[in-house]
Amino acid sequence: ILNVEQxxxxxxxxxxxxTNFTCSFPSSNFYALHWYRWETAKSPxxxxxxxxxxxxxxxxxxxxxxxxxxxxxxxxxxxxxPEDSATYLCASGTGANNLxxxxxxxxxxxx
Amino acid sequence: DVKVTQSSRYLVKRTGEKVFLECVQDMDxxxxxxxxxxxxxxxxxxxxxxxxxxxxxxxIPEGYSVSREKKERxxxxxxSASTNQTSMYLCAxxxxxxxxxxxxxxxxxxxxx
Numbered sequence: 001i002l003n004v005e006q007x008x009x010x011x012x013x014x015x016x017x018x019t020n021f022t023c024s025f026p027s028s029n030f031y032a033l034h035w036y037r038w039e040t041a042k043s044p045x046x047x048x049x050x051x052x053x054x055x056x057x058x059x060x061x062x063x064x065x066x067x068x069x070x071x072x073x074x075x076x077x078x079x080x081x082p083e084d085s086a087t088y089l090c091a092s093g094t095g096a097n098n099l100x101x102x103x104x105x106x107x108x109x110x111x
Numbered sequence: 112d113v114k115v116t117q118s119s120r121y122l123v124k125r126t127g128e129k130v131f132l133e134c135v136q137d138m139d140x141x142x143x144x145x146x147x148x149x150x151x152x153x154x155x156x157x158x159x160x161x162x163x164x165x166x167x168x169x170x171i172p173e174g175y176s177v178s179r180e181k182k183e184r185x186x187x188x189x190x191s192a193s194t195n196q197t198s199m200y201l202c203a204x205x206x207x208x209x210x211x212x213x214x215x216x217x218x219x220x221x222x223x224x
Contacts, residue, residue, distance in 0.1 A: 034213070043115070049212050
């Protein structure tokens with residue numbers, strides 16, 4: 001079982017603030033890193049899947065980076081909006097049949 | 112858009128009952144998965160299937176079984192429900208072999224009394 005850690009567990013930001021959170025994972029035998037957004041009462045929704053060291057991906061105001069050598073990924077949200085309020089999950093895999101999720105970062109954007 | 116549909120959003124069952132959680136996906140995905148979500152823990156994989164009639168144990172298969180008779184349908188079975196199986200259950204599917212993007216259902220919250 002892979003130890004995937006996310007920090008912080010939760011945070012509150014004001015509308016318009018930019019924010020970021022971290023996903024840490026063991027760097028050995030790295031295969032892929034996933035980010036998902038999970039809004040209350042909805043399905044988790046895929047944001048990014050990254051596989052290469054140095055990968056950077058962007059979707060609207062959300063972006064992510066990946067450092068496989070040191071075992072971390074950052075998720076950035078620029079200019080947070082109330083609709084960005086959700087739990088953000090990351091998951092790391094070491095092979096085709098192993099994908100381990102962190103406990104998530106719960107973001108609340110205050111209007 | 113790929114849709115993954117879970118048959119029940121909320122279920123309440125009694126200890127010892129047999130429970131079926133159904134999941135259907137509509138985009139011809141090869142791979143299907145069952146996870147459970149508990150407070151303070153990440154999503155944990157119970158079982159997955161990469162083809163019809165094929166199944167593989169995940170990290171926490173004890174107390175569960177699965178069935179995949181058709182490509183689009185993946186069922187999770189609790190043979191004799193126990194209170195420690197009270198949880199949120201999420202079904203997911205993916206197109207690619209290996210860990211392609213997961214498309215999740217909305218979840219089934221099971222309470223075992």
